[in-house]
Amino acid sequence: MATDHTYRVIVRGRWDGLTDEARARLLAEADDHGLARLRFTPEGSLAYDTALRSFTYRYVIVSDAADGEELAAALAEEKAEAALTAAGYGYRDLRSSATDMDTIKVNRKGR
Numbered sequence: 001m002a003t004d005h006t007y008r009v010i011v012r013g014r015w016d017g018l019t020d021e022a023r024a025r026l027l028a029e030a031d032d033h034g035l036a037r038l039r040f041t042p043e044g045s046l047a048y049d050t051a052l053r054s055f056t057y058r059y060v061i062v063s064d065a066a067d068g069e070e071l072a073a074a075l076a077e078e079k080a081e082a083a084l085t086a087a088g089y090g091y092r093d094l095r096s097s098a099t100d101m102d103t104i105k106v107n108r109k110g111r
């Protein structure tokens with residue numbers, strides 16, 4: 001029987017070959033994509049700064065635990081690629097890291 005796990009995945013990349021129109025759109029929306037608004041969501045949450053050098057997406061991916069963090073990271077990268085392509089944004093150097101939230105141990109300090 002398959003067991004699903006929840007993964008938090010961070011996808012990082014660099015902007016590349018942005019058109020003037022894409023640059024203007026990103027700069028106009030920069031306040032909506034700051035670190036303070038960055039969340040882990042199934043749809044992905046995008047953050048970048050006005051220097052337009054790099055960006056970060058955060059995703060929640062639910063997948064079979066047997067497939068592990070590697071597949072979760074690959075799925076998140078696919079989502080990021082699709083979102084960036086659909087928006088018409090050029091990018092390069094995608095890399096990701098995934099954390100299995102079902103295996104994390106939380107250490108609570110006693111009071």
